[in-house]
Amino acid sequence: MKRLVSIGLLLLSVAAVPAGASTFLQMSQKDLVRASAAVVQGQVLKVSSFWEPTGRIIVTEALVKVEEKIYGEAPSVVVVRTFGGTVGNFTVEAHGFPKFRANDRLVLYLETEKDGVTRVAGYQQGQFHVVRQAGVEMAVPATEDDASVLTRDGRVAAPAKAIRLDVLKDSIRGEARRAGRLLEN
Amino acid sequence: MKIQSKVTTLTVLACLIASSLFSYALLSPRRTWDSPPTLIVDNRGIPSIADGDLGRTRIRNAIVASASWNGAGTGTRINASVGSVGSWRMGDGIPMLNFRDPVNACTGNCLAATFTGFFQSRGNGTNRITDADMVTHYNGFDWASAGEACSGEIFAEGVFVHETGHLLGLGHSSVSGATMFPSVAACDNGPASLATDDRNGINDLY
Numbered sequence: 001m002k003r004l005v006s007i008g009l010l011l012l013s014v015a016a017v018p019a020g021a022s023t024f025l026q027m028s029q030k031d032l033v034r035a036s037a038a039v040v041q042g043q044v045l046k047v048s049s050f051w052e053p054t055g056r057i058i059v060t061e062a063l064v065k066v067e068e069k070i071y072g073e074a075p076s077v078v079v080v081r082t083f084g085g086t087v088g089n090f091t092v093e094a095h096g097f098p099k100f101r102a103n104d105r106l107v108l109y110l111e112t113e114k115d116g117v118t119r120v121a122g123y124q125q126g127q128f129h130v131v132r133q134a135g136v137e138m139a140v141p142a143t144e145d146d147a148s149v150l151t152r153d154g155r156v157a158a159p160a161k162a163i164r165l166d167v168l169k170d171s172i173r174g175e176a177r178r179a180g181r182l183l184e185n
Numbered sequence: 186m187k188i189q190s191k192v193t194t195l196t197v198l199a200c201l202i203a204s205s206l207f208s209y210a211l212l213s214p215r216r217t218w219d220s221p222p223t224l225i226v227d228n229r230g231i232p233s234i235a236d237g238d239l240g241r242t243r244i245r246n247a248i249v250a251s252a253s254w255n256g257a258g259t260g261t262r263i264n265a266s267v268g269s270v271g272s273w274r275m276g277d278g279i280p281m282l283n284f285r286d287p288v289n290a291c292t293g294n295c296l297a298a299t300f301t302g303f304f305q306s307r308g309n310g311t312n313r314i315t316d317a318d319m320v321t322h323y324n325g326f327d328w329a330s331a332g333e334a335c336s337g338e339i340f341a342e343g344v345f346v347h348e349t350g351h352l353l354g355l356g357h358s359s360v361s362g363a364t365m366f367p368s369v370a371a372c373d374n375g376p377a378s379l380a381t382d383d384r385n386g387i388n389d390l391y
Contacts, residue, residue: 023367025294035293056274057288057300083290084300090315092275093301094290095351113289122294148357148367150296156368 022096023148026157027122033175035121036109038072040064041130041169044104045077049085058092060085062100064108070169071176072110080108081117096147098127105130107139107168125149130165137165209365209386210356212301216312217354217390223264224248224349227284231328231341240330240341241267244282247331247342248349252378253364259391263349275302278316280352282345286320297321297344299351317352319345335372343376355386 027035042064049060062080084094098120100106109126112118120126124147128139141160143149149157226248230239245265249255254262270281291298301317329338343364350365358365363380379387 022291022298023296025296027294031294052288054288057290058275083288090276091302095299095301096295097290097298125294150368 022094022123023150024096024123024125026149026151027125029171029175030178032109032122032126033071033172033181034179036072036111036126038074038110039070039107039172039176040066040072040074040078040110041068041070041107041165042066042078042105044100044102044106047100047102049087051087057083058085058087058090059083060100064100064106070107070172071181074110078110078118080110081119096124096144098124098142106142107165123147125160128168133162138162139165139168208360209358209363209382209389211386211390212351212354212356214312215310215354215390216301216314218314221261221263222280222314222317222352223266224352225268225270225279225281226265226345227270227282228267229270229284231284231323233328233338234330234333234341236330236333240328243330243332244341244345247346247377250377253346254349254353254379254387257379257384257387259388262353262387262391273318273320275300275318276316280317282319282348284321284323286322288320291320291322295322297348299348301351314352314354319348319352329372331374331377337371339371340374340377343374346377346379350383350387353387354390355383358382358386 033039045063045065047060047062049058051057052059060082064078064080066074066076066078080100082094082098082100084092084097084099107128107130109121110118111121124142124144127142129142131138131140140162143160151157226241226245228241230241232239234240236243245267247253248263248265270283272279273281273283273287286292297319299317299319302315307313327338328341329335331340331342347364355365357367360366360380360382362375363382364376364378365383365386366376
């Protein structure tokens with residue numbers, strides 16, 4: 001899917017530089033929704049890592065059982081690929097890239113690349129862990145410390161905070177409606 | 186009770202002082218190279234750098250400069266040469282700085298990415314780094330080299346000295362002005378020269 005974020009324009013407006021193990025521009029809910037073909041809630045069934053066909057880097061694929069399509073079309077089980085992983089005794093760490101573990105419950109913003117591979121839009125910004133806290137389901141951002149997330153004016157972005165899962169879903173659907181996207185629910 | 190309270194206060198103070206002294210961070214889990222790696226700097230350079238050399242030699246020189254990691258008091262930590270990165274591959278033991286992105290990993294809102302790999306084979310709780318490679322989303326930036334006139338561009342030297350810090354096993358520092366602080370202003374080549382906090386970090390590691 002063609003990315004809706006105009007990288008060139010974004011970068012021209014960046015006044016400070018990236019400097020991180022990996023560096024990403026902060027994406028708003030609007031950016032994420034517009035960069036996604038679908039947003040789903042699901043559970044990771046299985047994770048497998050392998051060297052990608054050129055042999056240059058290890059990638060990891062997660063089979064995710066889709067429990068709810070928050071918006072957009074998605075199969076009942078979606079294969080999501082990310083960079084990094086472990087094959088044998090060799091680990092490639094892809095700092096700031098989405099990571100998966102079996103049984104994880106997640107909200108994922110999904111995009112399909114030109115090669116047909118489905119990835120998480122916005123890297124870790126497009127991934128939330130679903131956890132129950134004090135009887136309430138929360139969406140906890142998957143962002144980690146060894147990645148820099150910069151605002152469009154080049155500052156270090158404030159860490160994303162956990163929010164109630166239903167609030168996140170409402171926000172996603174609201175943006176999807178404004179973007180004229182298909183709603184499944 | 187009063188003594189207990191004083192002890193608690195002193196402990197808290199000691200922790201605060203210690204945390205202010207150790208503001209650098211190490212990548213987790215802790216990891217180091219057995220011997221100084223040789224980083225291959227992409228000989229295609231960065232087209233927007235107008236120093237007549239596409240910045241490649243200046244970037245290489247900044248990485249091995251005495252103001253950088255090799256002058257931090259732990260001897261030579263990194264070697265670098267300009268060369269072909271056509272064989273860029275994780276796990277080959279040859280660290281490379283690829284100004285392009287041969288695996289299409291750093292696209293969209295990603296600006297730069299460093300991949301690290303390691304074996305957990307020392308058996309003493311530490312890890313041996315066996316390879317680390319960097320890619321950039323280079324064509325979205327206005328890059329420049331220190332010494333060029335600057336009007337909002339990014340000085341490449343500082344950025345890649347910072348990235349080399351990750352390659353050596355360092356995480357981000359909370360000290361503004363340190364090379365390992367996670368952002369730097371345009372036209373600021375400060376990160377090309379280590380701060381005390383950076384030297385403390387590399388001395389902790391090696």
